[in-house]
Amino acid sequence: MREHPHTARYVTLAVILIVVASLLFPLLEGMGAAGFLGDKTYLVVLQDNSETRSTGGIISLMGVLTLHDGHIENLHYYYSHTSTTMQAVVPLDGPESLTSFFGFNAVNLSDSNVQYDFASFASKVQSDWYNVTGQKLDGVIGMDFTAVEKILSITGPITSSGEVITDRNVWQRLEFYSSRQNGTQMASLLSTLTYGTLGLILDASVPQKLALYNAFRDLANEKHLFIYPDQGLLLGTGDGTNRAPQSDSISVVDINLGNGKSDFGINRSIDYHVQLLPDGSAVSNLTLTYVNGDWWGSDLFSQAVVPPGAKLVAVYNDTAQFDGPGITNGTDFTVFSSRFDVSPYTTARITYLYTLPNLTYGNGLGTHYDLYVVKQGGIDRYGLNTSVELPAGATLIHTENVGSNRVFTDDAHVSVVYTT
Amino acid sequence: MNRKLVAAAVVILFIVIALAVIAYAFLAAIPAYEITYKEPASAVHASLGKTATSDTIALRLNSVTDGSNPATAAAWAKYNLESGLASGIWLYNVSLMPPPSDSYLVANLTLTNVQHTPVPFSYAALALLTSNGTAYYANYPACNANCSAQALDNQTLNAGFSSDLYVLFSVPAGTSAAKLVYTTSNPVIVMSAN
Numbered sequence: 139m140r141e142h143p144h145t146a147r148y149v150t151l152a153v154i155l156i157v158v159a160s161l162l163f164p165l166l167e168g169m170g171a172a173g174f175l176g177d178k179t180y181l182v183v184l185q186d187n188s189e190t191r192s193t194g195g196i197i198s199l200m201g202v203l204t205l206h207d208g209h210i211e212n213l214h215y216y217y218s219h220t221s222t223t224m225q226a227v228v229p230l231d232g233p234e235s236l237t238s239f240f241g242f243n244a245v246n247l248s249d250s251n252v253q254y255d256f257a258s259f260a261s262k263v264q265s266d267w268y269n270v271t272g273q274k275l276d277g278v279i280g281m282d283f284t285a286v287e288k289i290l291s292i293t294g295p296i297t298s299s300g301e302v303i304t305d306r307n308v309w310q311r312l313e314f315y316s317s318r319q320n321g322t323q324m325a326s327l328l329s330t331l332t333y334g335t336l337g338l339i340l341d342a343s344v345p346q347k348l349a350l351y352n353a354f355r356d357l358a359n360e361k362h363l364f365i366y367p368d369q370g371l372l373l374g375t376g377d378g379t380n381r382a383p384q385s386d387s388i389s390v391v392d393i394n395l396g397n398g399k400s401d402f403g404i405n406r407s408i409d410y411h412v413q414l415l416p417d418g419s420a421v422s423n424l425t426l427t428y429v430n431g432d433w434w435g436s437d438l439f440s441q442a443v444v445p446p447g448a449k450l451v452a453v454y455n456d457t458a459q460f461d462g463p464g465i466t467n468g469t470d471f472t473v474f475s476s477r478f479d480v481s482p483y484t485t486a487r488i489t490y491l492y493t494l495p496n497l498t499y500g501n502g503l504g505t506h507y508d509l510y511v512v513k514q515g516g517i518d519r520y521g522l523n524t525s526v527e528l529p530a531g532a533t534l535i536h537t538e539n540v541g542s543n544r545v546f547t548d549d550a551h552v553s554v555v556y557t558t
Numbered sequence: 559m560n561r562k563l564v565a566a567a568v569v570i571l572f573i574v575i576a577l578a579v580i581a582y583a584f585l586a587a588i589p590a591y592e593i594t595y596k597e598p599a600s601a602v603h604a605s606l607g608k609t610a611t612s613d614t615i616a617l618r619l620n621s622v623t624d625g626s627n628p629a630t631a632a633a634w635a636k637y638n639l640e641s642g643l644a645s646g647i648w649l650y651n652v653s654l655m656p657p658p659s660d661s662y663l664v665a666n667l668t669l670t671n672v673q674h675t676p677v678p679f680s681y682a683a684l685a686l687l688t689s690n691g692t693a694y695y696a697n698y699p700a701c702n703a704n705c706s707a708q709a710l711d712n713q714t715l716n717a718g719f720s721s722d723l724y725v726l727f728s729v730p731a732g733t734s735a736a737k738l739v740y741t742t743s744n745p746v747i748v749m750s751a752n
Contacts, residue, residue: 146563153571188653294591301682302695304593306660306728310652310698311682317642317650318711403653433635434651 173205178276180205181267182215184328185251186316187282187362187516188309188399190392190438192236193251193259194282194361194516195401198316199328200224200248202273208340215328217321218248228266235441235466235473236393254391254443254471256280256515260366280364282516283309285357286331292349293334298327313399359548361515386412386497389443389512390426390520395477396437403432404480407521414507416529416558418496422448425489427521428480436480440488441473443512447495448472457486504535509552519547532556595685595693595739601746609668612743614677615715618668619749622686622735625654625662625726634664637700637724641710652698656728662697663727665738665751669705671715679715683742686727686735686751693739697726 180203185195200223201215218224226247230237236252237243245252247266253259260278268274281289290296291305299322303311308327315324338350357363388408394401409425426440446469453463455478462476472492480486498507511522523542528534538553604610609618623630631654638651656662663686671677681699688694699710705721708714727735735751 146561146567149564150567153567291591295593301680302593302685304591304695307695307697310726310728313650313652314698314710399650399652403655431655432651432653433631 173207173209173211177211178205179203179274181263181275181278182328182332183251183263183278183280184286185280185282185516186312186399187284187518188313188402190394190401190514190516191249191251192253192391192393192441192514193256194280194364194514196394197224197248197251198312199321199324201325201328201332202275203279203332205336208336210333210336213329213332215325217319217325219319220321221248223270224248226270228270231262233441233466233473234468235443235464235475236439238466239439239462239464239475239477252393254389254441255512256361256364257366260364278364278366280366280515281357282362283312284360284516284518285362286312286328288353288357288362289331289335289350292346292353293331293338296327296330296334298330299323303327303330361513361517361548364515385445385508385510386420386422386494387443387445387510387512388424389514391441391443391514392517393439393441394436395439396435400430400432400434400436400480401517403430404436405429405431405521406517407523408511409523410509411525411527412494412507412509413527414498414529414532418498418505420494420497421451422492422494423489424492425487428486430480430482430484430486433482435482437477438480438486439475439477441475442490443471443473444492445494445497446471449493450474450490451493452491454489454491455487457488458484460488463490504555504557505532507554507556511546511550511552513546513549519545521545522550522552524552526552526554528554528556529558532558593693593695594691595687595741596691597739597748598746601739601748603748603750605750606752609670610747610749611672612740612745612747614671614673615679615740615743615747616670616672617740617747617749619738619751620666620668620722622663622665622738622751625656625664627664630654630664630666630724633666634700634724634726637702637706640703641700641706643703652700652726654726656731659731661729661731661733663729663733663735665725665727665735667723667725667738667749669709669715669719669721669723671717671719674717676714676716678713679709680713680742681710681723681725683740684725685739685741686729687737687739688729688733689736694727694729694733697728699726700724 182201182203184199186198187195189196197218199215204212216224224247227244228247228250230243251259264275286308287305290308295304407427411423413421450465457478458481460478464475466473474490476488498505522544524540526540534556536555602610606619609616634654642650654662681696684696685693701721701723708716737751738749740747
């Protein structure tokens, strides 16, 4: 067969176009997000992840940031406990597993991050912010104290209100300001850091810029940093959307109902045993374990979000002051929710035994079972122990992430392929 | 020839991508920042357990211990609770469990107002120095209710104030404290930790 005389030229041109496009699209997205293609106004939400809330942590500050050609045009932070804006009461449209359990449907704006994922909160808070202030937002940036630490490790130390702030002391300094309700000093620190980070993006050396970009990607993957709406290739899945496909899934969404900043001292792990039946349906045994290594307790409200159609068979707990379980049946999920104490230096466990409809699928290679474990924002890491029991007579072909003592800092995918 | 050209283009592309990945990994390494502190010549010095005095306050470093020390942990818990209750807002219990590869060191100091009038004080001006001069600025303080109301809430010590104060420092694992310095007094106070 004779080759077309221009084939090589076309292939070379195509390769060059692919390379240029792959460089250009993130650049355009970055420029758009930074206000080069029109001013952008973001709501910046600082979440204290030592006090767990659904989307990452209790909200310490909210700020309005306007970018123009990559520079900060305007920046103002509001402290959650003293700002009348953040104390404004907003309606809640869910999640039902929370509102039904406690019987309320409105909260302060500063307490409104109760959705199962950041993207759901971000779209709602944009609307709430407009209703409260009349100000339109282009997006919402969420970051927790872990993200602040990481960003400071790249920008280097800063001086705020005369104090030297480093990546080593920023966490406790923010806690100290919060404990004294010193919103001014907290806002000052965040303002200095915001200006410093934007300055670094524009003026830093190439290694610093790359380090910052790498850090942002890692923080987004590990759900310490969110930018909503999705910025495409720039930050991957950084908008915080729960993207678990139609398969088996577990998303544990905890809320610390007390205070005392106890969540940093609690290790979380998920034990999951699933028995696959010949018709593809399953019997699942999910145990959530909380090991409190610190000297004060935690009052936790835990929501286990699992696939739609799940039917709770039994619940076991060895926790203190157990309240629940609540069961919420939605079109996209089922939620088992409970409230319990994790006392100092103790271990609390709660087990849900439930059935699942057929979530396996077949292709030429065999039958596939997939489990997606969705990490909650703000949590540093969790342990995962999974075991999958195949139908009688089935032959195992392949497994991924099945077994004990695995530790994840991001979402996990467990996969099993077998033949029957 | 055309096939050779295509093959060459593909090979060059792979090489360029591989070099870019290597360069990216190399350049994207996060630089480590360390702060060094140079003591001013005018600084006053005290050895461990001895008091040094500036124009407004006197400080005595009683000990520097690891946060895992049971006595330190007990004192930390006691004074965190007292500080929280004194603030009248809510409890802020700060963990003594450091992240992996870090250590928490806790300094126990005695703080005194040497004036007959209120004087300013900020725990944030305290830094822990290693033997090579690397400085780690304070993370979090705790002390009894009376101390907390003055030294931590108001950051002002009344006349006659004297109290023990516990201050947490986060350092890389294996780091030893050589000195503690109060950086904003006149003169600067430097206390030996050994």
